[in-house]
Amino acid sequence: MALAKDYASVMGRSNDIQKDALGLDYAEFETSPIAFDYDKLMTSTGYTLEEVNRVQSQFGVGNTPLLEARNITKLARKYAKPGYGARIFIKDEAANPSGSFKDRRAACAVYHAKKLGYKGVMAATSGNYGAAVASQAAIQGLKCIIVQECYDSHGVGQPEIVEKARKCEALGAEVVQLTVGPELFYSFLSILEDTGYFNASLYSPFGIAGVDTLGYEIVMQCREKLGKDPDMVVCTTAGGGMTTGTARGVRMAGCDAEIVGASIDLSGLSMASDIDFNKKSCTTGHTGFGVPYATDPDHSDVPRSAARPLRYMDRYVTITQGEIMEMTEMLAQLEGIERGPAGQTSLAAAFSLAQDLPEDAILVVSETEYTGAGKHVQPQLWFAKENGIEVKLGDPKDEVPGKSVVLPSSPALFQYKEADIDHFRQSLIKKAVKKAGVKPSDSDLEFLAVETKTDVEFVKKTLEENGLL
Amino acid sequence: MAKKGDWVRIHSIVLKAEERTAKLPEDTKKCDLEQWTKGFLLADAEIGDEVEVETVVGRIEKGTLIDDFPYYDHSYGKFVPELIEVDKVLRKEMAEIGGER
Numbered sequence: 061m062a063l064a065k066d067y068a069s070v071m072g073r074s075n076d077i078q079k080d081a082l083g084l085d086y087a088e089f090e091t092s093p094i095a096f097d098y099d100k101l102m103t104s105t106g107y108t109l110e111e112v113n114r115v116q117s118q119f120g121v122g123n124t125p126l127l128e129a130r131n132i133t134k135l136a137r138k139y140a141k142p143g144y145g146a147r148i149f150i151k152d153e154a155a156n157p158s159g160s161f162k163d164r165r166a167a168c169a170v171y172h173a174k175k176l177g178y179k180g181v182m183a184a185t186s187g188n189y190g191a192a193v194a195s196q197a198a199i200q201g202l203k204c205i206i207v208q209e210c211y212d213s214h215g216v217g218q219p220e221i222v223e224k225a226r227k228c229e230a231l232g233a234e235v236v237q238l239t240v241g242p243e244l245f246y247s248f249l250s251i252l253e254d255t256g257y258f259n260a261s262l263y264s265p266f267g268i269a270g271v272d273t274l275g276y277e278i279v280m281q282c283r284e285k286l287g288k289d290p291d292m293v294v295c296t297t298a299g300g301g302m303t304t305g306t307a308r309g310v311r312m313a314g315c316d317a318e319i320v321g322a323s324i325d326l327s328g329l330s331m332a333s334d335i336d337f338n339k340k341s342c343t344t345g346h347t348g349f350g351v352p353y354a355t356d357p358d359h360s361d362v363p364r365s366a367a368r369p370l371r372y373m374d375r376y377v378t379i380t381q382g383e384i385m386e387m388t389e390m391l392a393q394l395e396g397i398e399r400g401p402a403g404q405t406s407l408a409a410a411f412s413l414a415q416d417l418p419e420d421a422i423l424v425v426s427e428t429e430y431t432g433a434g435k436h437v438q439p440q441l442w443f444a445k446e447n448g449i450e451v452k453l454g455d456p457k458d459e460v461p462g463k464s465v466v467l468p469s470s471p472a473l474f475q476y477k478e479a480d481i482d483h484f485r486q487s488l489i490k491k492a493v494k495k496a497g498v499k500p501s502d503s504d505l506e507f508l509a510v511e512t513k514t515d516v517e518f519v520k521k522t523l524e525e526n527g528l529l
Numbered sequence: 530m531a532k533k534g535d536w537v538r539i540h541s542i543v544l545k546a547e548e549r550t551a552k553l554p555e556d557t558k559k560c561d562l563e564q565w566t567k568g569f570l571l572a573d574a575e576i577g578d579e580v581e582v583e584t585v586v587g588r589i590e591k592g593t594l595i596d597d598f599p600y601y602d603h604s605y606g607k608f609v610p611e612l613i614e615v616d617k618v619l620r621k622e623m624a625e626i627g628g629e630r
């Protein structure tokens with residue numbers, strides 16, 4: 061008998077569909093209604109650093125160059141106190157086969173799918189991950205479907221996302237495009253059920269383990285090139301996989317560099333709003349993903365996300381759309397490297413973070429991404445104007461997301477904003493306990509301390525203040 | 530007319546506005562959830578007809594035929610004068626710091 065394919069029926073089968081599509085039963089990692097064994101989840105699938113490296117090398121992923129941004133460093137020093145301005149290095153992740161660090165995740169996910177005998181892979185993504193999965197599916201010989209949120213209700217697409225659709229098709233994938241809304245997940249599940257493909261989720265343990273090599277390579281390259289470890293690593297943060305994996309790799313290399321997450325400030329814009337959809341001038345690396353995923357990692361397309369940035373992040377900073385657009389221009393004009401804007405989130409933050417560090421410090425920006433028609437400063441700013449956003453030179457502090465994009469009128473005006481990370485930590489703790497609806501045990505408190513890189517005292521205080529203990 | 534075997538784009542309504550039960554902002558609630566994909570047309574048809582296509586992975590999908598031989602027209606956009614201004618600022622800074630250029 062054919063299964064009913066209406067919304068309620070498909071969503072009702074969500075757990076079974078997901079289990080079949082991942083070949084992984086998350087129940088075995090649960091240790092209480094609140095806690096689960098993260099380390100066990102990460103090691104269960106057998107992707108050690110060596111194994112990930114072996115898989116990625118086989119498929120042309122990783123071992124990207126670490127470039128020194130000499131002129132950008134000089135410019136940062138011009139605006140820093142005397143003796144300040146860390147050396148800035150950039151991991152050129154655009155050198156991966158599909159043009160971003162997402163190839164690291166896709167290589168492992170597709171490899172795993174193939175090992176388990178799946179005929180194809182699917183991913184729900186409007187971002188670079190689609191291209192990465194399509195590319196790895198092509199390399200490793202599986203079929204591929206990418207489902208993306210692309211258009212507003214007038215059928216107007218975000219130029220950056222339209223370009224990603226083109227790239228996925230160029231790499232042999234089918235692309236299913238939708239208008240705005242979380243029910244994309246229904247279409248995704250329904251096709252997953254019909255095809256029996258593998259869910260190459262961004263948040264699987266093998267996907268995140270795929271990013272570990274990025275952090276590890278950064279430390280090894282610093283040691284080789286400079287004879288010392290980086291002091292700070294800045295990671296663009298959306299779903300949190302970049303930050304999680306990079307930090308894990310840095311620690312695996314025995315390096316204690318400060319880990320800074322950076323997102324584009326899009327506060328005030330609703331991510332599920334049809335009207336706000338095309339008022340954004342960037343489609344990833346922003347707080348619209350960064351904050352909800354950091355504070356509630358388990359609302360993704362897997363029961364337990366392997367991306368848990370608050371476990372690793374020491375600081376969280378934000379930067380404006382105008383600053384990342386100008387930084388993209390700066391990288392091209394001053395360093396001769398033309399890359400896509402979203403990947404410059406961490407570099408834009410790094411430009412001002414470097415000014416807080418002494419000249420002999422090493423600051424590494426974890427990535428770049430490819431650029432092309434649609435996915436470039438020029439069309440993204442033009443699109444902003446078409447949607448009534450004011451684009452001007454001035455002080456980026458005056459930027460209002462959805463109303464203006466302010467390009468710094470002088471490099472002196474680049475200034476990251478420190479986000480209140482303790483607030484996000486408290487938010488994670490509260491959500492985790494409320495969701496479970498039980499009184500946390502002592503081991504739950506310890507779990508939540510690890511989840512938030514805090515201690516049991518911090519967790520207790522948070523819960524007491526909110527009447528949850 | 531589109532011929533059987535043509536590469537085409539189809540459109541469908543996944544959920545009508547009144548069928549959307551997810552937690553949504555007011556503006557999105559008023560919109561249908563729409564979907565597009567591409568494939569090879571399974572039988573001759575006119576634009577606007579309900580058709581079936583076979584996608585590149587071999588899936589059969591139904592929808593309204595909206596485009597025969599679809600192509601991309603996203604671009605580098607029109608002139609953005611502010612970018613030229615920014616480049617000027619950056620070049621001046623570069624000259625001042627004696628960058629390696």
Ligand SMILES: Cc1ncc(COP(=O)(O)O)c(C=O)c1O
Nearest residue numbers: 188297298299300301302344429
């Ligand atoms: C180029 C680029 N950088 C950074 C990110 C952020 O990564 P994550 O979602 O793992 O936080 C993304 C993905 O959204 C990306 O495409």
